Amino acid sequence: MTRIGGAVLAGLLAAGGLAAPAAAAGTGTVDGVFVDAGGAPVGEVWVEIFSADDGGWLTYASSGDDGRFQATGVPAGDVKVSFYRAGLTQWAPGKRVQEDAATYTVTDGATVTIDERGLPTGTIAGAVTAADGAPVADGLPVHAVETEHGDNLSTWTDENGRYALTVWTGTYRVGFGPESARQWAPRKTAEQDADTVTIVEGGTVEVDEQLLPTGTIRGRLTAADGSTGLPYIDVFLYRGTESIARNSTNEDGRYEFTVLPGDYAVSFRAETNGSEQFVPGAADLSKAEIHRVAAGQTVVADDSVVGPASVQGRLVDAAGRPQAGFQVFVNSTDDEYGYGDLTGADGSWRVTDVHPGDYRVSFHNPSWSRTQYAYGKTRSEDAQVFPVAGGATVTVDDTWLPGATLTVTAVDAATGAAVSRFCAQIEGAEQCTTNGTATVADLPAGRLGLAVVPESTGYHLRNDSTVTLTAGRTVTTTVRLATGGKVSFSSVDAATGRALRDTCFVLESLGSGGLPDGAGDCTNSQGRLTGGTLAPGTYEAFAFAPGTYGNQWVGATGGTGDQRAAARIVVVAGATVTAPAARLDRAGSITGVVTGADGAAIEDADVSFTAWSMGAGSSNSVSTDARGRYTIGKLGPYAWPLSVTAADHPRQWSGNVGDRFQAVHIPVTAGGTATHDIALTKGAALTGKVTLADGPPGRGWRLTAVNAVTGDQMAEFDSYSAGPDGAYRMPVIGDQQVKISWSVHSDDQPATTGWYDGATDQASATTVDIPATGDKTLDLTLG
Incomplete structure (x- = not known):
C-alpha cells in the first residue's frame, strides 16, 4: 500500500475498493507538517498510519500546499507513520524502513503532532536504445539498486525511450529490462559487474544504456496426455541454480521468456499435483534439460505433466515369513516428499501418487524399537537410493534382519530379593511383568538405554542404565532396585482452611536447580495427594496453585517465594512422610x-x-x-x-x-x-577449546554452566556453534561460581555425560570462578 500514489489510493477509497477502518471507541488525531530536505512545505504527500503492534494499516491523510496534514479518528494505541511522495516512502522520523520507525502513542481525544522533513533525494535519468540503436518501446523496466541498504527503486521508459527516477541520495547500480533479460549499465549481464553512480542531494546523474541482443525461450505445457494446455500456471526460469524470473502460461498453456544469451532451465508448477516439475519431466533441477540460447535465437521447451508414480514391495524375515503391521516410509532424499503405508498380512505394502524423484525406503517394527532401511541397512546414509520416474512403478522388496532380544529381571538392591512387578523400557518399546521376568524382542544392536520402572504401589526406585546388545542374540540382565520413600501432601485455603483440589507439587533439593517444565501430581477433591517414590534425602516442596491462588514454596506455616525459607521435608527409605500443608493465598x-x-x-x-x-x-x-x-x-x-x-x-x-x-x-x-x-548487563564469558576423547566420528556435544550454589542453569553452548577445532565462547553473568556439565551424543549411541574436571556428578564437580567482566579461559576434554 505504501507504494500506491495518493490520487490512486483516494480513488480506491472512493470506489469502495479499500475501506477505511471504522472509528474505535477511543480515537485521537495525528497531524503535522511535511517539508522537503531544504525546509520548504510539500503538498500531495500521502500520509499513512499503521499499528505498531501488528503492522496493520489504520488510516491515511494527505498534505496540502502548506505541507500540513491531519488524520482524525485514529484508533487509540501505538502507531507508526509513513510518508509517500515522488515514488518514495519514508517513516517518521526520517527512516527508510518500517522496522526503524519510531512508535507514537495515540490516546483518546488527544493529538499527536509529527513534523517530518523529507530525506534528501536526487535523480537518475537517461535514454535507453535497442541493440540496433533505435529507441526502445514504451514501458521497459528500469531499476536502481542502492548498494548499502539494498533499496530497489523502479520506473519505466516513456515513448521516446527516456526515463527519470527519483532516488534517495547514495550509491546505485542501474538495471534495464525484465527479470528474465535484465542487464546492468554499462551493458553487463551481472549486477555485481555493473558500474556504480553516486547521487547527491538535488543532483541528476545521466545513465544511458544500449540493450544487449536477446533470444527467446518459449513453449507449451500440457496435461499428462499432451492434448490439453495448462492455462495460467506459474513458469520459472533458472540460470544456474537461481530462479531469476517467473511468468505464467496463457489460456492455451503457452509461455515465453525474453533472455540474454546463456544457459537456462525451465520449471513449472501444475495445479494438478502442486509440485515443481523441471522441463522435460524432471523432479529436480539437477535432472533438468539445460537450454542454450544465442542472440536472436528462439528455443522451444515444451513439456507435459508427468503422471504420478507408485512404490511397492514386500517385507519378510530371513525365513521368508511375512512381516505384518510394519510401518513403511518412502521419503525423498531432499526431504520434500514423504509417503507411508503399513505392511499387510502377507507383508506387502504400496504407496501411490508419488512425485518423481529420488527416494529412500525405511521399515519400522510394530513397537517402533527398530528401524531398517532398504536394503538391510541400519543407517539412512547407507540406504539404497531409488530413482522414481513419472508414471513408473518401483518395487522394493526387503528382508527384515534378525534383531536382538533382552531379558530383564529385577532384585532389591539391599536384600537381593526378587522384584516381581515392573516394566522394562528400551528404544520406545515397553514390556511389563508380574512374574519377575520381562523380555523385549526385535531390538537394534549396540549400547542402548534401559529403564526399569517398578510398580507405583511400592517403594522401589526407577533404575536407568545401559545394555549392549548383539543382533540375533539374547542378553539377560539383572537390575538392582534401590528403596526410596514417599511424601504425602495437602492443600488448603490459607484464609478459610478449606481443602483445595488440583494443587500440584514438585519436590526439589537446595542446590539442585530450578523447577521442571510443568507440574507434578495434583491433589484430589479432599485436597490430598501421595506422590511417587523418591530417593532418600531432604527436599523442599513447590506448589503450583489452582485458579486464582498463587504459586508458592511450601513453608512450615505458609507460603514463600524463596526456596531457602521453605520447609525441609526429610524422605526416608520404605516410609511415607507428611509435608506441611500448602496454605494458598490469592495471587x-x-x-x-x-x-x-x-x-x-x-x-x-x-x-x-x-x-x-x-x-x-x-x-x-x-x-x-x-x-x-x-x-x-x-x-x-x-x-x-x-x-x-x-x-x-x-x-x-x-x-x-x-x-x-x-x-x-x-x-x-x-x-x-x-x-x-x-x-540487563553483558557480564563475562567462558571461552576455550573443546576436545573429544577417542570415539566414533560425527558426535555432537553440549556444555552447561550451573550456579555452584543453587544449581540453576545459567548458560549453555552447543557444538553446532563452535568454531574451528572446537572453539567455544559461552556468555555467563559475571561474579559467580559455576560448575560445568557436558554431554556427548551421536545418532546411534546413547549420550555420555560428565562434569568438569573428571567428575561424575554435580556435588564433586570442580568449581569455576567467573569474573565480573571479561573472559575466563577453560579448555575441556569430554568423554
Missing part, C-alpha cells in the same frame, strides 16, 4: 520492562521465577512484547526473584546476579501488581 503479579545493556527494550525476553533447562523453554515463564514489557502472574503474595533469558545477553537474576539466593526479591501483594524494571 498477585509483577510487571515491568526489560532493557538491554544498550538501554533499548528487548522483545521476546523470557522472564520467569525459575531457571530450568535453557534448551527446552518453560511453561513457567512469559515473553516480553515489542516494547520489552512483561507481566508474570500466579505468584503468591511473597517476595520473588526473577530470571531473564534474552538474546545477546547471559541469563541473569534480578539484580544482575547468577546466584538466585543473592537476587533482588520483588514483594508481591495479593490481588496487586508490583512493578520491577530489569536492565
Whole structure:
C-alpha cells in the first residue's frame, strides 16, 4: 500500500475498493507538517498510519500546499507513520524502513503532532536504445539498486525511450529490462559487474544504456496426455541454480521468456499435483534439460505433466515369513516428499501418487524399537537410493534382519530379593511383568538405554542404565532396585482452611536447580495427594496453585517465594512422610520492562521465577512484547526473584546476579501488581577449546554452566556453534561460581555425560570462578 500514489489510493477509497477502518471507541488525531530536505512545505504527500503492534494499516491523510496534514479518528494505541511522495516512502522520523520507525502513542481525544522533513533525494535519468540503436518501446523496466541498504527503486521508459527516477541520495547500480533479460549499465549481464553512480542531494546523474541482443525461450505445457494446455500456471526460469524470473502460461498453456544469451532451465508448477516439475519431466533441477540460447535465437521447451508414480514391495524375515503391521516410509532424499503405508498380512505394502524423484525406503517394527532401511541397512546414509520416474512403478522388496532380544529381571538392591512387578523400557518399546521376568524382542544392536520402572504401589526406585546388545542374540540382565520413600501432601485455603483440589507439587533439593517444565501430581477433591517414590534425602516442596491462588514454596506455616525459607521435608527409605500443608493465598503479579545493556527494550525476553533447562523453554515463564514489557502472574503474595533469558545477553537474576539466593526479591501483594524494571548487563564469558576423547566420528556435544550454589542453569553452548577445532565462547553473568556439565551424543549411541574436571556428578564437580567482566579461559576434554 505504501507504494500506491495518493490520487490512486483516494480513488480506491472512493470506489469502495479499500475501506477505511471504522472509528474505535477511543480515537485521537495525528497531524503535522511535511517539508522537503531544504525546509520548504510539500503538498500531495500521502500520509499513512499503521499499528505498531501488528503492522496493520489504520488510516491515511494527505498534505496540502502548506505541507500540513491531519488524520482524525485514529484508533487509540501505538502507531507508526509513513510518508509517500515522488515514488518514495519514508517513516517518521526520517527512516527508510518500517522496522526503524519510531512508535507514537495515540490516546483518546488527544493529538499527536509529527513534523517530518523529507530525506534528501536526487535523480537518475537517461535514454535507453535497442541493440540496433533505435529507441526502445514504451514501458521497459528500469531499476536502481542502492548498494548499502539494498533499496530497489523502479520506473519505466516513456515513448521516446527516456526515463527519470527519483532516488534517495547514495550509491546505485542501474538495471534495464525484465527479470528474465535484465542487464546492468554499462551493458553487463551481472549486477555485481555493473558500474556504480553516486547521487547527491538535488543532483541528476545521466545513465544511458544500449540493450544487449536477446533470444527467446518459449513453449507449451500440457496435461499428462499432451492434448490439453495448462492455462495460467506459474513458469520459472533458472540460470544456474537461481530462479531469476517467473511468468505464467496463457489460456492455451503457452509461455515465453525474453533472455540474454546463456544457459537456462525451465520449471513449472501444475495445479494438478502442486509440485515443481523441471522441463522435460524432471523432479529436480539437477535432472533438468539445460537450454542454450544465442542472440536472436528462439528455443522451444515444451513439456507435459508427468503422471504420478507408485512404490511397492514386500517385507519378510530371513525365513521368508511375512512381516505384518510394519510401518513403511518412502521419503525423498531432499526431504520434500514423504509417503507411508503399513505392511499387510502377507507383508506387502504400496504407496501411490508419488512425485518423481529420488527416494529412500525405511521399515519400522510394530513397537517402533527398530528401524531398517532398504536394503538391510541400519543407517539412512547407507540406504539404497531409488530413482522414481513419472508414471513408473518401483518395487522394493526387503528382508527384515534378525534383531536382538533382552531379558530383564529385577532384585532389591539391599536384600537381593526378587522384584516381581515392573516394566522394562528400551528404544520406545515397553514390556511389563508380574512374574519377575520381562523380555523385549526385535531390538537394534549396540549400547542402548534401559529403564526399569517398578510398580507405583511400592517403594522401589526407577533404575536407568545401559545394555549392549548383539543382533540375533539374547542378553539377560539383572537390575538392582534401590528403596526410596514417599511424601504425602495437602492443600488448603490459607484464609478459610478449606481443602483445595488440583494443587500440584514438585519436590526439589537446595542446590539442585530450578523447577521442571510443568507440574507434578495434583491433589484430589479432599485436597490430598501421595506422590511417587523418591530417593532418600531432604527436599523442599513447590506448589503450583489452582485458579486464582498463587504459586508458592511450601513453608512450615505458609507460603514463600524463596526456596531457602521453605520447609525441609526429610524422605526416608520404605516410609511415607507428611509435608506441611500448602496454605494458598490469592495471587498477585509483577510487571515491568526489560532493557538491554544498550538501554533499548528487548522483545521476546523470557522472564520467569525459575531457571530450568535453557534448551527446552518453560511453561513457567512469559515473553516480553515489542516494547520489552512483561507481566508474570500466579505468584503468591511473597517476595520473588526473577530470571531473564534474552538474546545477546547471559541469563541473569534480578539484580544482575547468577546466584538466585543473592537476587533482588520483588514483594508481591495479593490481588496487586508490583512493578520491577530489569536492565540487563553483558557480564563475562567462558571461552576455550573443546576436545573429544577417542570415539566414533560425527558426535555432537553440549556444555552447561550451573550456579555452584543453587544449581540453576545459567548458560549453555552447543557444538553446532563452535568454531574451528572446537572453539567455544559461552556468555555467563559475571561474579559467580559455576560448575560445568557436558554431554556427548551421536545418532546411534546413547549420550555420555560428565562434569568438569573428571567428575561424575554435580556435588564433586570442580568449581569455576567467573569474573565480573571479561573472559575466563577453560579448555575441556569430554568423554
